[in-house]
Amino acid sequence: MTITPLMPVYPRCGVRPVRGEGCYLIGERGERYLDFASGIAVNILGHGHPAVVKAIADQAATLMHVSNLYGSPQGEHFAARLVEKTFADTVFFTNSGAEAVECAIKTARRYHYVNGSPERTKIISFSSAFHGRTLGTISATNQPKMRDGFEPLLSGFEVVPFNDLAAATAAVDETTAGFLVEPIQGEGGMTPSSHEFLTGLRKLCDNHGMLLILDEVQCGYARTGLFFAHEHYGITPDIMAVAKGIGGGFPMGACLATEEAAKGMIAGTHGSTYGGNPLAMAVGEAVMDVAINDEFLANVRAKGERLRASLEQLIPNHDHLFESVRGVGLMLGLKLKESAESRAFVAHLRDNHGLLTVSAGENVVRILPPLIIEDSHIAECIEKLSAGARDFEAAA
Numbered sequence: 488m489t490i491t492p493l494m495p496v497y498p499r500c501g502v503r504p505v506r507g508e509g510c511y512l513i514g515e516r517g518e519r520y521l522d523f524a525s526g527i528a529v530n531i532l533g534h535g536h537p538a539v540v541k542a543i544a545d546q547a548a549t550l551m552h553v554s555n556l557y558g559s560p561q562g563e564h565f566a567a568r569l570v571e572k573t574f575a576d577t578v579f580f581t582n583s584g585a586e587a588v589e590c591a592i593k594t595a596r597r598y599h600y601v602n603g604s605p606e607r608t609k610i611i612s613f614s615s616a617f618h619g620r621t622l623g624t625i626s627a628t629n630q631p632k633m634r635d636g637f638e639p640l641l642s643g644f645e646v647v648p649f650n651d652l653a654a655a656t657a658a659v660d661e662t663t664a665g666f667l668v669e670p671i672q673g674e675g676g677m678t679p680s681s682h683e684f685l686t687g688l689r690k691l692c693d694n695h696g697m698l699l700i701l702d703e704v705q706c707g708y709a710r711t712g713l714f715f716a717h718e719h720y721g722i723t724p725d726i727m728a729v730a731k732g733i734g735g736g737f738p739m740g741a742c743l744a745t746e747e748a749a750k751g752m753i754a755g756t757h758g759s760t761y762g763g764n765p766l767a768m769a770v771g772e773a774v775m776d777v778a779i780n781d782e783f784l785a786n787v788r789a790k791g792e793r794l795r796a797s798l799e800q801l802i803p804n805h806d807h808l809f810e811s812v813r814g815v816g817l818m819l820g821l822k823l824k825e826s827a828e829s830r831a832f833v834a835h836l837r838d839n840h841g842l843l844t845v846s847a848g849e850n851v852v853r854i855l856p857p858l859i860i861e862d863s864h865i866a867e868c869i870e871k872l873s874a875g876a877r878d879f880e881a882a883a
């Protein structure tokens with residue numbers, strides 16, 4: 488037998504973390520890594536944050552799980568806080584990002600169904616998008632590596648070029664339910680929507696009775712220095728999928744919606760055994776207590792600007808390797824020149840310089856530090872990147 492007990496769907500690297508301390512991961516042999524990947528934008532408070540640890544320990548000892556058949560004082564309280572701070576009127580809690588997107592798609596279809604337009608089922612999504620790995624969410628992407636061999640997928644999706652308002656407009660017909668879009672694409676290459684594109688989609692929705700569904704699983708939850716990325720654009724969605732940062736490492740997600748958009752989601756239409764259980768809610772509250780306030784968000788913006796400026800200063804010194812910096816806040820991407828391969832450079836930084844980053848589409852190195860980084864961590868990252876670039880270029 489050659490298959491491994493752990494299903495080999497990930498090309499796992501040699502880093503084998505067994506402990507985390509703030510912005511660092513420690514491997515099996517005691518080696519330390521500066522973690523500027525954060526579990527792919529998840530560990531917004533770093534590793535072992537005392538508020539998160541305490542919330543888990545206290546809630547686990549009090550009440551970990553009950554069925555959603557019972558009243559949920561914990562869920563009601565956290566949902567009310569999310570509603571108070573966002574466009575939304577109502578929240579469905581999930582265990583992951585893909586489940587949050589699934590709920591968003593179901594909510595949009597149900598809206599048109601109860602609204603007297605059951606034919607409006609088509610969701611328009613965008614090239615290089617990533618919405619998760621369920622059959623529904625892979626139906627909303629055009630990336631062959633995620634789709635091949637899993638067909639037939641869900642019908643009712645049309646993928647058009649990202650940041651192309653004319654293409655999005657042209658795809659709208661009488662069967663369209665709405666758009667599903669990441670305000671800033673993560674896996675696709677840390678590409679922000681243009682202002683014209685996202686506000687244009689909002690207008691199209693308003694003019695044609697369609698729903699704007701935002702996937703803020705990666706770009707949301709303080710990552711860009713505002714609570715949600717759409718706030719940079721001065722628009723609000725009708726439905727929004729959230730996950731990653733919301734639990735700071737605890738698996739949870741949420742689908743947020745306006746009262747109007749959620750009007751089809753009545754008792755019996757949707758569910759989840761674990762979603763929103765008391766343990767998840769306690770963690771969600773603890774993360775929100777620390778991260779979702781003006782002071783914390785302002786600090787994310789300041790650190791983001793500092794990191795970005797430092798990255799930009801690296802470019803002229805390594806202009807055979809680095810092309811440009813992109814992204815917003817602490818969701819940054821370093822685009823490499825075509826002659827270099829982002830995956831290889833990420834591996835080099837990891838194996839030879841103890842710096843963890845993630846590669847993304849369009850030959851981009853994703854830089855996604857915990858949102859609690861200090862200036863010293865920025866300096867350490869820049870040192871490692873600079874040294875890494877020097878010997879990577881020398882070896883090339």
Ligand SMILES: *Cc1c(COP(=O)(O)O)cnc(C)c1O
Pocket residue numbers: 582583584585586588617618619620669673674702703704705706730731
């Ligand atoms: C990570 C991600 C998802 C999927 O989240 P899972 O928790 O892995 O299901 C969906 N959308 C975006 C934008 C993501 O970055």
